[in-house]
Amino acid sequence: MEDSKKMEICQTNKDNRGNVMLHQTTGSRSYMVFVENIADKYSGHEPDAFDLFKDCHYSKKMKGYTAAVQAAIAQMESKLSTTTESEAPKAVNQVVADVLAEKTRKNQFLRNVGIEVAQPTSSEQNGAVPDLQAENAELRSIINTQHRHIDDLTMKQAELEAKLELVLSQVRRS
Structure with missing residues (x-):
């Protein structure tokens, strides 16, 4: 240097x-x-x-x-x-x-x-007191939506696995 x-x-x-x-x-x-x-x-x-x-x-x-x-x-x-x-x-x-x-x-x-x-959160710094019940309800809604998506994906995965198993069994026979 x-x-x-x-x-x-x-x-x-x-x-x-x-x-x-x-x-x-x-x-x-x-x-x-x-x-x-x-x-x-x-x-x-x-x-x-x-x-x-x-x-x-x-x-x-x-x-x-x-x-x-x-x-x-x-x-x-x-x-x-x-x-x-x-x-x-x-x-x-x-x-x-x-x-x-x-x-x-x-x-x-x-x-x-x-x-x-x-x-402190940005809302607390600005003097606003967050409505915890509303926040909790919103979070619960988000969690429920995520659970539904997970359930849908699990069902789709099971269907795909079943189809794949069917195709593989047909390939093994031929």
């Missing part, structure tokens, strides 16, 4: 690293190994997404968090502490997922630390 091509790749990588807002501080260890190593810290309980986010982004070198991480933590704390009377307390994992979705394009943090968060 030419030197100019290598320099271009290096510059692109440098630019991409500069775009990272929430730098992790796990070093060369993967998130999962890091989480296993800090398990003793949480001997009394299982750490939630918020605890893991803070641990994975704390800089021992700076003895704190970067400004972007501090802002994300403050936003998470704010969302966790504010609930109205009409709504239930927010799930920690969902709050962390929501804040990270606002801050990053392709957030993989929760998946990398072993936490799966259900993503």
